[in-house]
Structure formats: structure tokens, C-alpha cells
Amino acid sequence: MERVTFEQLLDAGVHFGHLKRKWNPNMAPYIFMERKGIHIIDLYKTQAKMEEAANALKQIAMSGKQILFVATKKQAQDLVANKVSRINMPYVTERWPGGMLTNFATIRRTIRKMKSMEKLMSGSAYEKLSKRERLQMAREKAKMEKQFGSVADMNRLPAAVFVVDIIKEYIAVREATKLDINTFAIVDTNSDPRQVDFPVPANDDASKSIDLVLEYMVKAVEEGLNERKMEKEKARQEKESERKVKEKRKTAPKEKVAEEKTKEKPAEEKPAQEKEAPAEMKKTDERKPEDAKSAAQTQITAEEKEAHKPEEKKPEQNKEQ
Numbered sequence: 001m002e003r004v005t006f007e008q009l010l011d012a013g014v015h016f017g018h019l020k021r022k023w024n025p026n027m028a029p030y031i032f033m034e035r036k037g038i039h040i041i042d043l044y045k046t047q048a049k050m051e052e053a054a055n056a057l058k059q060i061a062m063s064g065k066q067i068l069f070v071a072t073k074k075q076a077q078d079l080v081a082n083k084v085s086r087i088n089m090p091y092v093t094e095r096w097p098g099g100m101l102t103n104f105a106t107i108r109r110t111i112r113k114m115k116s117m118e119k120l121m122s123g124s125a126y127e128k129l130s131k132r133e134r135l136q137m138a139r140e141k142a143k144m145e146k147q148f149g150s151v152a153d154m155n156r157l158p159a160a161v162f163v164v165d166i167i168k169e170y171i172a173v174r175e176a177t178k179l180d181i182n183t184f185a186i187v188d189t190n191s192d193p194r195q196v197d198f199p200v201p202a203n204d205d206a207s208k209s210i211d212l213v214l215e216y217m218v219k220a221v222e223e224g225l226n227e228r229k230m231e232k233e234k235a236r237q238e239k240e241s242e243r244k245v246k247e248k249r250k251t252a253p254k255e256k257v258a259e260e261k262t263k264e265k266p267a268e269e270k271p272a273q274e275k276e277a278p279a280e281m282k283k284t285d286e287r288k289p290e291d292a293k294s295a296a297q298t299q300i301t302a303e304e305k306e307a308h309k310p311e312e313k314k315p316e317q318n319k320e321q
Contacts, residue, residue, distance in 0.1 A: 001058075001223055004050060004216055009043045012208040017041050017189030027189045030201035039189045041201050050213065053184050053198040054220035057160065060182070061224030062231075065159035066090060068151075070172045075207040076164045076214075081150070083218045087225060090154040092172075094147055101175040104157055111152050114144040160184060162217060165204045166191050186213055 009015065017023070017031065017039035032042035060067060069091040071080040077093040084091040092100070100107055117137060120126055126134065161176040163169045163185040173195055176183045183196040186204045193199035203209040 001054065001220060004047060004212065006043055006047070008212060009046060012212040013206045014046060014202045014209045014212065015041045015043050016203045016206065016209075022190045024190055024192050026192050026194055027187070027201070030187075030193070031189060041189065041203070046201050049198070049200045050216055053200055054217055056182070056198055057162070057184065057217055058220045058224035060159050061221045062228050063159070064228060066154060066156075067160045067162060067221060068092070068154070068158040069162045070096065070169050071164035071210075072096060073165055073168060073204075073210075075205070076210050079207065079211050079214055080164070083214055085150075087218055087221050088153070089221065090151045090158065092150065096169060096172050097147060098171060099175075100151075100172070101157060101161075101179055101181065107148070107151070108155075110144060111148050114141060114148060114152070117141045117144075157181065163196070164210060164214075166195055184217070186210065 015032070017027075020034055020037050020039060023031070023039055027039075030042055030045050032040045034040065057067060067089050069080050069084045069089060071077060071091070071093060072095060080091050081093050097107065118141065121137065121141070126137075129137070157179065158181065160182040161172060161184070163172055163183065166173050166185045166187060167190065173183055173185070177195070182198070184198040185191075185196040185200065186202050186209075187193045187196065187199040188202070188204045191204075193201070200213060202213050
């Protein structure tokens with residue numbers, strides 16, 4: 001995310017504070033100087049606090065939680081409505097309804113009633129009502145829609161509240177602190193920065209200053225939401241790949257079993273041949289003793305012949321002598 005430059009802050013008039021007599025002493029660390037009875041805000045500290053608040057809002061958006069934007073000032077109403085509706089976050093630009101956070105259950109009942117009236121007006125039963133009843137219902141719905149229309153999608157308490165002017169919206173700040181909800185706010189020199197968790201020292205009266213700070217915060221939230229979508233998409237792809245691997249593993253054993261069966265068929269034929277071979281071997285084994293006897297007899301006759309030959313020759317030699 002790009003950092004807001006010093007020149008952008010100067011051009012928007014972020015450095016202009018309130019009159020010296022209206023200042024809050026707790027804002028002293030964020031005041032640079034006094035000029036013509038007006039306090040000048042230190043823009044370097046504004047830059048640092050803007051980055052800190054933007055990073056915190058980004059983390060909240062990445063976690064999937066909601067952020068409530070509150071700005072009932074005339075110069076901030078349209079800015080908040082246009083910018084925040086872009087990121088689908090709840091916002092309050094009309095009068096802050098007391099108990100919006102601390103008495104959230106009652107607010108939810110009112111919102112459910114508004115939605116049920118919308119369904120009734122869109123159906124055929126609405127036409128059967130008298131003209132007076134229809135007018136009363138339409139007025140009541142318009143009143144509720146003006147007050148709670150931007151908060152209709154807020155099903156649970158928000159994780160953070162961003163306020164434009166903490167003096168004007170002091171009830172919202174008190175309710176948020178009571179419920180331990182993180183508070184972000186544009187804090188001017190007449191405000192107490194200790195009331196909020198993430199103060200942004202800036203001019204909260206000029207529309208350009210509000211526009212610049214709000215745009216920076218909305219971009220941070222938008223980045224967090226986009227990163228969350230990318231992580232979800234990545235996780236979904238990983239799950240699909242794991243599912244495909246599991247399916248392959250399930251089908252692989254079946255293929256192996258089929259291959260083993262095809263290999264076993266010729267293997268079954270071999271033993272039959274091997275069974276026949278032992279019978280032949282037995283026959284040869286049965287013949288072997290007879291062959292051994294005949295071979296032994298032939299050897300004996302040959303030895304006897306050789307032994308008798310010299311005996312036959314001896315008498316002839318004696319005769320010659």
C-alpha cells in the first residue's frame with residue numbers, strides 16, 4: 001500500500017487545528033507549533049499514525065470481521081456513504097441511535113421488522129390493505145430505512161469502529177469502549193486522543209482532510225478483503241488437489257488388483273505343467289536302478305575278459321620256449 005505523502009497532507013489542509021483557547025492538553029505531543037492563534041498539527045506524526053491505523057484495519061478485514069464507520073457531520077456524511085458502500089461495510093451517517101452497540105439485540109429486532117415489511121410490500125397482500133395502512137407502512141419503512149438501512153447487513157457486533165469526530169460521536173465511542181471494541185478516530189486539537197485506541201491527528205472539519213484520511217483507510221480495508229479472497233481461493237484449490245489425489249489413491253488399488261489377476265492366470269497354468277513333470281521324473285527314477293545294474297554287469301564282464309586274455313596267451317609263449 002502506498003504511503004500518503006507530506007505534500008498530499010499539506011494540500012488537503014490536514015495540518016490545521018483549532019484555536020489555541022480550544023485545545024486539549026493531551027494533544028500536545030501531536031502539535032507542531034502555534035501560528036496566528038491556531039495550532040498546527042505535526043504531519044510526520046499524522047503519517048505514522050495513519051499507517052498504524054491502516055495496518056490494524058487491514059488485519060481486521062483479513063480476519064473476516066466487520067468495521068462500523070460513524071460520521072454524522074454534514075461535510076462527512078456523503079463521503080462516508082460513497083466510500084464505505086464500496087467495500088460493503090456498515091456505516092452510520094444519520095443520528096446515532098442510542099444503544100446501537102450496547103443494546104444490539106433490540107436494534108436487530110427493528111431491522112428484522114424492517115425486512116419483514118419489505119417482504120410484505122413486495123407481495124400481493126400489500127395491495128389488499130387500505131390506502132391509509134399502506135401510507136403508514138411506507139412512512140414507517142422509510143424512517144427505519146433511513147436510520148438502519150446501512151446497518152441492515154450487520155448480523156453481529158463489529159470488531160472495530162471508525163469515528164470522524166470523537167466529540168460529536170462521544171456516545172458511539174463510549175459504547176465501543178464499554179464493549180472492548182477497537183476504536184479508530186480522526187482526532188483534532190480540541191479532542192482527547194486517550195479515548196480511542198488508534199487516534200489519527202488531523203483536521204476533522206475540512207472535507208478534503210476527511211476525504212484523504214478516509215480514502216486511505218478504505219483502501220487498507222479493501223486490500224485486506226482482497227487478500228482474504230485470495231487465501232480462500234488458494235485453500236479451495238489445495239482442497240481440490242487433495243481430493244483428486246485421494247480419488248487416484250482409491251482407484252489405484254482396483255487397477256493393481258486387476259493387473260495381479262491377469263498375472264495370476266499364466267501362473268496358474270505353470271503348476272499344472274510342473275505337476276506333470278514329477279510323474280515323468282518318477283518314471284525316470286524307477287528306471288534308474290535297472291540301468292545302474294546293467295551298467296555294473298557290463299563293467300564286470302569287461303574286467304573278466306581283460307583278466308582272461310593274458311592267461312590265454314601264456315601257454316602259447318611256453319610252447320614256443
